[in-house]
Amino acid sequence: MGKVIAICNPKGGTAKTSTAVNLACAFTTINKKVLLVDFDPQRSASVALGYEYADVEHNIATCIFDNVPIDKCITPYLKGGFDVVLSSDDLVALPTELKERVNPHLALYDTLKPIVDKYDYIIIDTPATLNFITQCALCACDYLLITVSCDLFAIDSMYALIDKYASIKIEGLAHCNLVGIIRTLYDKDQPLSKAISFELEQSFKELLFKTCISYNQKISESSSAACPILIYDRTSTASIEYLSLCGEFIKKIRKLAN
Numbered sequence: 001m002g003k004v005i006a007i008c009n010p011k012g013g014t015a016k017t018s019t020a021v022n023l024a025c026a027f028t029t030i031n032k033k034v035l036l037v038d039f040d041p042q043r044s045a046s047v048a049l050g051y052e053y054a055d056v057e058h059n060i061a062t063c064i065f066d067n068v069p070i071d072k073c074i075t076p077y078l079k080g081g082f083d084v085v086l087s088s089d090d091l092v093a094l095p096t097e098l099k100e101r102v103n104p105h106l107a108l109y110d111t112l113k114p115i116v117d118k119y120d121y122i123i124i125d126t127p128a129t130l131n132f133i134t135q136c137a138l139c140a141c142d143y144l145l146i147t148v149s150c151d152l153f154a155i156d157s158m159y160a161l162i163d164k165y166a167s168i169k170i171e172g173l174a175h176c177n178l179v180g181i182i183r184t185l186y187d188k189d190q191p192l193s194k195a196i197s198f199e200l201e202q203s204f205k206e207l208l209f210k211t212c213i214s215y216n217q218k219i220s221e222s223s224s225a226a227c228p229i230l231i232y233d234r235t236s237t238a239s240i241e242y243l244s245l246c247g248e249f250i251k252k253i254r255k256l257a258n
């Protein structure tokens with residue numbers, strides 16, 4: 001059974017997209033079959049992999065709005081060895097487009113259902129909001145992974161996300177488990193970064209990944225080169241940290257299943 005992972009934090013710039021593309025790459029290093037779904041109308045994951053809007057005929061918006069079958073929307077990202085469903089800025093109209101639909105929250109869940117078992121992992125990159133788009137992603141996933149950049153606003157927005165996650169679970173709309181919180185953009189030379197990291201350790205214990213993704217200029221360089229760090233420089237510290245996140249993630253979900 002394929003596992004669907006949503007990567008969320010309603011604050012902008014917490015490395016959701018970087019984590020989504022690099023976790024996808026990391027899974028391929030252990031021969032897993034992976035699909036990355038760009039569910040952000042800003043198209044950050046699509047851009048991060050070097051895709052132009054006109055490169056494909058169909059995307060996640062045409063799939064949901066025009067009932068284009070999901071397999072027609074899948075593009076192989078050959079450099080990375082995984083598949084992608086690209087996004088479109090049209091996705092911003094999701095709430096209005098689904099106004100008449102029964103169970104609109106399940107739009108992405110229903111869309112992915114036919115292909116979920118063709119993959120080991122399906123990773124959903126989400127936008128920097130807690131709006132309906134993110135809620136659809138929460139309802140579509142089995143596992144929620146929260147990225148927290150080591151700054152105060154990212155922690156506030158993480159709590160808002162956890163509240164929303166809890167409330168949609170209570171309403172019976174979502175079935176996902178919070179798999180954990182990954183610290184990103186961690187700077188060991190910044191006292192604030194260290195203090196926040198320590199606070200997260202105290203507050204979240206087992207829920208916090210031991211792996212920390214450090215602040216690393218190479219990640220910005222790889223973004224400018226429209227390439228995941230694991231392809232841009234496989235031996236960099238950042239690549240090693242993303243591989244470590246991948247290993248820890250697999251261990252955590254095994255534990256959750258027992």
Ligand SMILES: Nc1ncnc2c1ncn2[C@@H]1O[C@H](COP(=O)(O)OP(=O)(O)OP(=O)(O)O)[C@@H](O)[C@H]1O
Nearest residue numbers: 012013014015016017018128214215216219220223
């Ligand atoms: N570990 C890191 N070290 C340095 N720069 C990083 C790191 N991780 C991400 N970045 C850079 O920070 C910026 C934001 O990262 P990213 O786009 O992954 O965040 P995001 O949470 O997806 O943002 P948004 O909320 O806008 O979708 C990008 O320019 C990216 O290259």
Ligand SMILES: [Mg+2]
Nearest residue numbers: 016017040044
């Ligand atoms: Mg993003």
